[in-house]
Amino acid sequence: MHLLSIDSLDDEQIAALLDRADQFAAANRRRESSTQLAGRTVFNVFYENSTRTAMSFATAAARLGAQPLTLSVEHSSVKKGETLEDTARTLNAMRPDALVLRHREDGAVATVAALMDCPVINAGDGTNEHPTQALLDALTLRQQFGSLDGVTVAILGDVRHSRVARSNAKLLPRLGANVRLAGPPGLEPAGSTLSIDEALEGADAVMMLRIQRERLDEELGDAPGEYLSRYGLTFGRLAIARPEAVVLHPGPMNRGVEIADEVADLQDRSLILRQVENGVAMRMACLELLIG
Amino acid sequence: MHLLSIDSLDDEQIAALLDRADQFAAANRRRESSTQLAGRTVFNVFYENSTRTAMSFATAAARLGAQPLTLSVEHSSVKKGETLEDTARTLNAMRPDALVLRHREDGAVATVAALMDCPVINAGDGTNEHPTQALLDALTLRQQFGSLDGVTVAILGDVRHSRVARSNAKLLPRLGANVRLAGPPGLEPAGSTLSIDEALEGADAVMMLRIQRERLDEELGDAPGEYLSRYGLTFGRLAIARPEAVVLHPGPMNRGVEIADEVADLQDRSLILRQVENGVAMRMACLELLIG
Amino acid sequence: MHLLSIDSLDDEQIAALLDRADQFAAANRRRESSTQLAGRTVFNVFYENSTRTAMSFATAAARLGAQPLTLSVEHSSVKKGETLEDTARTLNAMRPDALVLRHREDGAVATVAALMDCPVINAGDGTNEHPTQALLDALTLRQQFGSLDGVTVAILGDVRHSRVARSNAKLLPRLGANVRLAGPPGLEPAGSTLSIDEALEGADAVMMLRIQRERLDEELGDAPGEYLSRYGLTFGRLAIARPEAVVLHPGPMNRGVEIADEVADLQDRSLILRQVENGVAMRMACLELLIG
Numbered sequence: 001m002h003l004l005s006i007d008s009l010d011d012e013q014i015a016a017l018l019d020r021a022d023q024f025a026a027a028n029r030r031r032e033s034s035t036q037l038a039g040r041t042v043f044n045v046f047y048e049n050s051t052r053t054a055m056s057f058a059t060a061a062a063r064l065g066a067q068p069l070t071l072s073v074e075h076s077s078v079k080k081g082e083t084l085e086d087t088a089r090t091l092n093a094m095r096p097d098a099l100v101l102r103h104r105e106d107g108a109v110a111t112v113a114a115l116m117d118c119p120v121i122n123a124g125d126g127t128n129e130h131p132t133q134a135l136l137d138a139l140t141l142r143q144q145f146g147s148l149d150g151v152t153v154a155i156l157g158d159v160r161h162s163r164v165a166r167s168n169a170k171l172l173p174r175l176g177a178n179v180r181l182a183g184p185p186g187l188e189p190a191g192s193t194l195s196i197d198e199a200l201e202g203a204d205a206v207m208m209l210r211i212q213r214e215r216l217d218e219e220l221g222d223a224p225g226e227y228l229s230r231y232g233l234t235f236g237r238l239a240i241a242r243p244e245a246v247v248l249h250p251g252p253m254n255r256g257v258e259i260a261d262e263v264a265d266l267q268d269r270s271l272i273l274r275q276v277e278n279g280v281a282m283r284m285a286c287l288e289l290l291i292g
Numbered sequence: 293m294h295l296l297s298i299d300s301l302d303d304e305q306i307a308a309l310l311d312r313a314d315q316f317a318a319a320n321r322r323r324e325s326s327t328q329l330a331g332r333t334v335f336n337v338f339y340e341n342s343t344r345t346a347m348s349f350a351t352a353a354a355r356l357g358a359q360p361l362t363l364s365v366e367h368s369s370v371k372k373g374e375t376l377e378d379t380a381r382t383l384n385a386m387r388p389d390a391l392v393l394r395h396r397e398d399g400a401v402a403t404v405a406a407l408m409d410c411p412v413i414n415a416g417d418g419t420n421e422h423p424t425q426a427l428l429d430a431l432t433l434r435q436q437f438g439s440l441d442g443v444t445v446a447i448l449g450d451v452r453h454s455r456v457a458r459s460n461a462k463l464l465p466r467l468g469a470n471v472r473l474a475g476p477p478g479l480e481p482a483g484s485t486l487s488i489d490e491a492l493e494g495a496d497a498v499m500m501l502r503i504q505r506e507r508l509d510e511e512l513g514d515a516p517g518e519y520l521s522r523y524g525l526t527f528g529r530l531a532i533a534r535p536e537a538v539v540l541h542p543g544p545m546n547r548g549v550e551i552a553d554e555v556a557d558l559q560d561r562s563l564i565l566r567q568v569e570n571g572v573a574m575r576m577a578c579l580e581l582l583i584g
Numbered sequence: 585m586h587l588l589s590i591d592s593l594d595d596e597q598i599a600a601l602l603d604r605a606d607q608f609a610a611a612n613r614r615r616e617s618s619t620q621l622a623g624r625t626v627f628n629v630f631y632e633n634s635t636r637t638a639m640s641f642a643t644a645a646a647r648l649g650a651q652p653l654t655l656s657v658e659h660s661s662v663k664k665g666e667t668l669e670d671t672a673r674t675l676n677a678m679r680p681d682a683l684v685l686r687h688r689e690d691g692a693v694a695t696v697a698a699l700m701d702c703p704v705i706n707a708g709d710g711t712n713e714h715p716t717q718a719l720l721d722a723l724t725l726r727q728q729f730g731s732l733d734g735v736t737v738a739i740l741g742d743v744r745h746s747r748v749a750r751s752n753a754k755l756l757p758r759l760g761a762n763v764r765l766a767g768p769p770g771l772e773p774a775g776s777t778l779s780i781d782e783a784l785e786g787a788d789a790v791m792m793l794r795i796q797r798e799r800l801d802e803e804l805g806d807a808p809g810e811y812l813s814r815y816g817l818t819f820g821r822l823a824i825a826r827p828e829a830v831v832l833h834p835g836p837m838n839r840g841v842e843i844a845d846e847v848a849d850l851q852d853r854s855l856i857l858r859q860v861e862n863g864v865a866m867r868m869a870c871l872e873l874l875i876g
Contacts, residue, residue, distance in 0.1 A: 067354040252666035273676075331616075373841075
């Protein structure tokens with residue numbers, strides 16, 4: 001079994017992952033670890049740089065007693081002209097117990113998974129999916145609201161290029177949430193006419209997406225603070241949502257660009273660090289489900 | 293004891309490594325691991341980038357319960373002007389249980405080994421040797437033919453710069469095989485007049501070597517497909533060998549350059565992935581022999 | 585509890601660390617390891633490249649049974665514009681059992697530590713402190729002299745930019761040693777008028793600091809051998825110290841620049857490799873104290 005997309009999971013598996021991750025989160029807070037995956041080897045192969053995701057998966061593997069082995073693209077045979085398929089077959093022949101893979105191209109992880117005999121977890125492929133991020137977001141929201149049933153989540157910013165938005169747009173509605181997607185001109189979901197302010201209206205939770213600074217131009221606002229005031233999550237704009245609306249961000253944040261400091265650091269209402277914490281727990285649950 | 297060259301091993305040790313690696317390969321296929329090297333630390337120091345070899349050694353160490361610690365050249369003191377000898381003495385003073393070392397200069401691994409109190413495994417030094425590759429090739433051939441006695445192996449391509457060819461040319465004849473080396477003009481073994489087609493004639497196994505794309509020039513054929521048709525392993529050229537001749541390649545492959553897709557993917561006859569699989573098993577056997 | 589500076593430790597803790605590290609050094613020489621930190625995860629985050637320190641901490645963690653997870657700056661979110669504070673909070677939310685951090689800015693490690701719920705060890709911050717280096721130096725000197733009481737230590741070279749000098753200047757006097765700091769013009773301690781030769785006069789131990797080659801200019805002597813003859817530790821200059829004076833260097837050495845080969849390799853009197861060996865042992869003692 002692979003975890004390539006939210007579609008890889010049935011409702012029962014999603015519910016089980018959320019429950020199990022809750023337990024792991026509590027255990028991690030008590031700094032407990034387990035040895036249930038002792039002797040197992042988890043390959044972490046990242047074709048895109050990542051602090052949080054690579055460390056999060058490595059930590060998750062370590063806490064379960066498995067040995068994470070991380071390979072970053074700089075050390076890869078890719079530069080030597082090997083095809084992705086041959087790299088996949090090569091990694092498979094080493095018989096890892098699981099492969100965690102991030103790649104800059106949509107579908108690359110599925111291509112690799114089709115050639116692997118062990119479980120593959122998509123740690124983000126291009127603008128396609130990032131299922132463990134959506135799962136940890138769902139966990140974070142569930143911890144906050146008890147249930148996602150009827151919860152309105154506004155996902156804002158560079159939706160068009162966001163695998164996080166895409167996976168969340170699949171997962172959260174399956175758990176009963178109402179998801180609204182909106183972004184600045186050119187970054188909004190294809191065909192959408194919902195404005196950012198409309199998406200925010202009465203939302204229970206606001207997930208602000210990262211904008212690549214390279215995308216900023218005159219139209220989006222490339223002067224300091226311009227993108228923030230036009231499209232970013234300022235305290236003023238957050239007030240359009242419910243009074244106690246919570247804030248999420250997949251990180252890393254560009255403070256002062258897509259999110260204001262005062263919002264990122266909102267006592268009790270910013271769940272951004274809780275997301276990171278839940279990330280390790282959810283990846284433990286996923287590794288356990290797939291390998292265990 | 294170090295494993296710097298095929299010459300580091302006597303016949304009994306070679307036979308024992310092949311037998312033990314066979315057992316490890318079977319255990320790996322069942323995804324079993326051991327804890328026999330628990331508490332041991334294996335340094336993997338790579339002065340040249342490598343996916344497969346670095347991951348293969350790290351996986352081998354992990355499967356035996358040891359902790360692999362990998363250092364790539366980018367993070368090394370080399371840039372700070374430290375001599376190789378001082379780096380060796382420094383690593384030695386940290387008391388690893390084994391050092392796996394790849395270096396771009398011939399003899400560099402031996403230089404380091406002379407200063408180390410722990411076993412050193414040469415994971416490839418310049419154009420000199422790559423003994424674990426030859427050992428895994430021998431294992432792969434033995435699995436195929438039962439014994440290497442009387443087996444004819446053609447090693448083709450950039451023989452002149454190949455540490456893989458060099459180590460195999462030492463090892464395989466000691467196991468009873470007939471080794472023939474041949475390559476394109478300028479890349480053939482010094483003094484050899486054997487053509488690629490002559491080397492292939494009646495061969496039981498063909499090991500195609502990787503050609504660095506940077507070496508391709510007008511003489512060797514730098515137009516697309518030109519090197520392949522002149523010197524590469526096409527299906528047509530493979531037909532010069534025995535009808536059921538098997539194909540090996542140390543990887544990573546340049547498909548369409550030194551090897552045709554149809555050859556690389558030959559059902560039952562391409563042993564290329566079996567080589568990768570045997571790589572982990574053979575490195576486990578080597579680590580066990582040297583540390584255990 | 586954090587280890588950010590020598591000031592983080594009281595005298596009792598320093599004495600306990602020295603005793604414990606002595607035991608670990610002996611165990612390491614017998615290649616024994618322990619499992620006392622099994623299940624623990626130690627993050628090694630290096631914003632500056634390092635061979636010896638990163639490997640030394642990783643080895644220390646591994647020998648205690650903990651899982652070291654190393655992150656180098658190249659893979660970090662820093663490039664994505666994340667603030668150091670957000671990186672700290674993110675790492676903290678992953679709940680490592682300890683964080684080892686090297687950063688190029690003075691005080692950066694303290695900034696991070698203030699945001700972490702786990703122990704933080706300063707593995708060098710800018711020109712500020714490098715407490716584990718001073719501790720391992722103290723251990724090395726204590727092994728040599730039995731006690732540091734009354735021992736005169738000359739710390740020479742680029743004192744102004746040296747976190748090693750700074751931490752030693754705090755630690756060694758607390759153990760009873762007399763510390764003299766001296767350097768070439770522009771690199772000497774602020775306000776000092778002590779010459780290198782004066783500092784050497786009758787010294788029991790000489791710690792030569794590394795000079796960044798980039799700092800060499802006409803005044804300091806950028807011709808080959810010029811810095812060495814003017815300010816480096818030649819055998820002749822060492823003779824100003826006590827006849828049996830020992831030599832230390834935090835590494836990596838620039839041979840022929842700040843230290844002559846004949847001094848670096850002085851039989852019995854060069855303690856440079858003993859320092860490396862004690863580095864692993866002292867870091868084990870620190871991890872044990874902070875996590876255990």
